Amino acid sequence: MTTxxxxxxxxxxxxxxGRLVAAAATALAVAGGLxxxxxxLVTCASVIGRAFFNSPILGDFELVExxxxxxxxxxLPYCQLKGGxxxxxxxSDALGxxxxxxxxxxxxxxxxxxxxxxxxxxxxxxxxxxxxxxTSMMLQIPIWWMFLVVVPALALLCVVCLLRLxxxxxxxxx
Amino acid sequence: xxxxxxxxxxxxxxxxxIALAMPIGVAMLLVGGFGYIMLSGVGPxxxxxxxxxxxxxxxxxxxxxxxxxxxxxxxxxxxLSAGLFNAANAWLGHRRGGIAMSAIGACAGFGAIxxxxxxxxxxxxxxxxxxxxxxxxxxxxxxxVLAAGGTLGILIPxxxxxxxxxxxxxQSIGKLFIAAVVPGxxxxxxxxLAVAVYVRLYPEAGPAGPRAPFASRLRSxxxxxxxxxxxxxxxxxxxxxxxxxxxxxxxxAAGTGIxxxxxxxxxxxxxxxxxxxxxxxxxxxxxxxxxxxxxxSFLALSQLPMTAARVIxxxxxxxxxxxxxxxxxxxxMGCLMDSLSMILLTVPIFHPVIVGLxxxxxxxEVSLWFGILVLIVVEVGLITPPLGMNVFVxxxxxxxxxxxxxxxxVVPFLAADAVRVVLLVAFPSxxxxxxxxxxxxx
Numbered sequence: 001m002t003t004x005x006x007x008x009x010x011x012x013x014x015x016x017x018g019r020l021v022a023a024a025a026t027a028l029a030v031a032g033g034l035x036x037x038x039x040x041l042v043t044c045a046s047v048i049g050r051a052f053f054n055s056p057i058l059g060d061f062e063l064v065e066x067x068x069x070x071x072x073x074x075x076l077p078y079c080q081l082k083g084g085x086x087x088x089x090x091x092s093d094a095l096g097x098x099x100x101x102x103x104x105x106x107x108x109x110x111x112x113x114x115x116x117x118x119x120x121x122x123x124x125x126x127x128x129x130x131x132x133x134x135t136s137m138m139l140q141i142p143i144w145w146m147f148l149v150v151v152p153a154l155a156l157l158c159v160v161c162l163l164r165l166x167x168x169x170x171x172x173x174x
Numbered sequence: 175x176x177x178x179x180x181x182x183x184x185x186x187x188x189x190x191x192i193a194l195a196m197p198i199g200v201a202m203l204l205v206g207g208f209g210y211i212m213l214s215g216v217g218p219x220x221x222x223x224x225x226x227x228x229x230x231x232x233x234x235x236x237x238x239x240x241x242x243x244x245x246x247x248x249x250x251x252x253x254l255s256a257g258l259f260n261a262a263n264a265w266l267g268h269r270r271g272g273i274a275m276s277a278i279g280a281c282a283g284f285g286a287i288x289x290x291x292x293x294x295x296x297x298x299x300x301x302x303x304x305x306x307x308x309x310x311x312x313x314x315x316x317x318x319v320l321a322a323g324g325t326l327g328i329l330i331p332x333x334x335x336x337x338x339x340x341x342x343x344x345q346s347i348g349k350l351f352i353a354a355v356v357p358g359x360x361x362x363x364x365x366x367l368a369v370a371v372y373v374r375l376y377p378e379a380g381p382a383g384p385r386a387p388f389a390s391r392l393r394s395x396x397x398x399x400x401x402x403x404x405x406x407x408x409x410x411x412x413x414x415x416x417x418x419x420x421x422x423x424x425x426x427a428a429g430t431g432i433x434x435x436x437x438x439x440x441x442x443x444x445x446x447x448x449x450x451x452x453x454x455x456x457x458x459x460x461x462x463x464x465x466x467x468x469x470x471s472f473l474a475l476s477q478l479p480m481t482a483a484r485v486i487x488x489x490x491x492x493x494x495x496x497x498x499x500x501x502x503x504x505x506x507m508g509c510l511m512d513s514l515s516m517i518l519l520t521v522p523i524f525h526p527v528i529v530g531l532x533x534x535x536x537x538x539e540v541s542l543w544f545g546i547l548v549l550i551v552v553e554v555g556l557i558t559p560p561l562g563m564n565v566f567v568x569x570x571x572x573x574x575x576x577x578x579x580x581x582x583x584v585v586p587f588l589a590a591d592a593v594r595v596v597l598l599v600a601f602p603s604x605x606x607x608x609x610x611x612x613x614x615x616x
Contacts, residue, residue: 033449125224
């Protein structure tokens with residue numbers, strides 16, 4: 001097989017991997033959305049229970065906090081995948097296409113590093129919570145359970161940044 | 175280097191990174207982290223990062239944000255925009271410029287259940303732009319009115335920006351929402367007057383439509399019932415203390431979701447689209463919140479906010495002059511930065527300054543009043559060049575209207591904004607009157 005053939009094959013492999021990453025980020029976001037919808041339903045049930053039957057759901061605040069936190073982290077990779085984070089593009093729009101690409105790659109690299117750092121720290125934080133067996137007040141939910149979503153979501157965010165870096169570099173699309 | 179100098183230097187660095195198209199939340203994390211290291215060391219920063227981002231996302235009072243966003247997403251799928259627009263059009267459409275005024279009225283109604291400006295602009299453009307084109311409205315007026323009307327999404331509660339302001343300044347979300355109602359209605363009326371003046375000057379820009387018979391006018395009001403019901407339940411319930419803001423948002427989201435299913439024909443595919451839209455907006459806001467949390471931790475360590483409050487308090491400038499300078503600063507910055515980042519970066523500095531000055535009101539009153547003023551001036555940035563996001567949203571619906579013409583169409587509404595800000599500064603009771611009347615200000 002020729003060299004070009006090999007690179008093309010490598011490129012195709014990278015694109016397939018990229019599509020898998022994109023599918024994972026989308027699935028995670030929708031799953032997070034379903035968690036948020038559950039939070040909404042639980043809260044409504046609790047308010048109705050409190051207002052009409054004098055029996056709110058025990059620990060509903062904790063479910064809301066945990067559910068929303070899970071949803072927020074689950075949303076992060078998808079938002080980056082879609083380029084949804086706020087940037088100011090006046091300077092970059094004024095640059096030539098080559099410089100603009102370099103700038104975009106730098107920004108993706110920085111974001112990947114920051115996301116990686118956050119994932120690493122969250123993992124250590126989660127391990128601490130697991131070791132000390134910290135739980136929520138009312139429902140005794142172990143806090144570290146939440147980190148089973150938080151850490152992979154941050155790691156996926158890092159991968160999505162790298163994927164976008166690759167796409168900018170090669171000029172390819174998923 | 176003292177903490178204050180460091181904070182000023184790093185603020186410059188932050189602006190530079192933002193100008194280089196780094197996502198604003200990432201820039202805040204980077205600069206805030208660097209400052210944190212300079213003032214406390216690497217160890218404390220690493221320790222901070224292992225718990226703070228999760229703690230931020232798991233804060234009960236912040237849970238209100240994703241739920242309000244979900245509510246807004248359902249609202250865009252609830253098929254309400256056409257009903258609201260037709261109702262307003264039945265009453266106003268026969269006037270000169272009437273269709274543009276109806277678009278404003280419909281935006282105001284939609285803003286009552288949606289807390290996002292761009293979503294409001296996009297949703298209303300979908301129904302009212304074709305109508306304005308059919309009656310040969312000028313491109314400038316048609317896009318200007320929708321871009322400006324979109325800002326009502328955030329000026330009229332519920333509003334994500336007000337929630338953030340409330341959390342930063344420890345004010346009650348319910349009171350801020352109530353305080354925003356009269357200024358929001360003033361905004362809608364002011365924009366309608368701007369249309370009226372504009373078509374008086376340029377009659378060919380907005381010809382009158384046909385007159386609707388009285389019976390269909392009355393029938394059109396029914397369309398507004400569900401929107402008014404949800405708005406009154408959510409805002410009233412939060413204010414009255416029947417439920418927390420988060421619970422109010424959950425109820426509002428559920429109500430709007432039911433409406434979307436029954437009235438808007440929302441099915442599984444649309445529901446997934448709502449979830450994806452919620453994911454994008456929520457993640458965008460929380461990345462900035464997580465970044466701003468670190469940046470503001472560093473800012474507090476640097477003691478810049480306290481120093482600024484002391485220096486300005488001792489400077490002998492009249493309070494109104496300080497307020498004017500701050501509002502002008504927001505107007506200028508708003509042309510370059512998004513409103514949320516601006517609020518998160520500056521309110522921790524400006525709020526203590528303003529509350530420390532003597533406006534002849536209690537600290538709580540000043541705080542609520544300042545919040546509404548800031549909300550208005552930062553939103554002006556959504557319709558000014560070069561980054562007026564609302565104008566770009568409208569432009570994507572009508573690419574044949576040149577963007578320069580669209581920005582020219584915004585001018586009358588900027589004038590209305592200016593008049594409104596002056597009125598609200600001169601008469602704080604416009605903002606605080608309803609709360610005082612309800613007896614909830616000491």
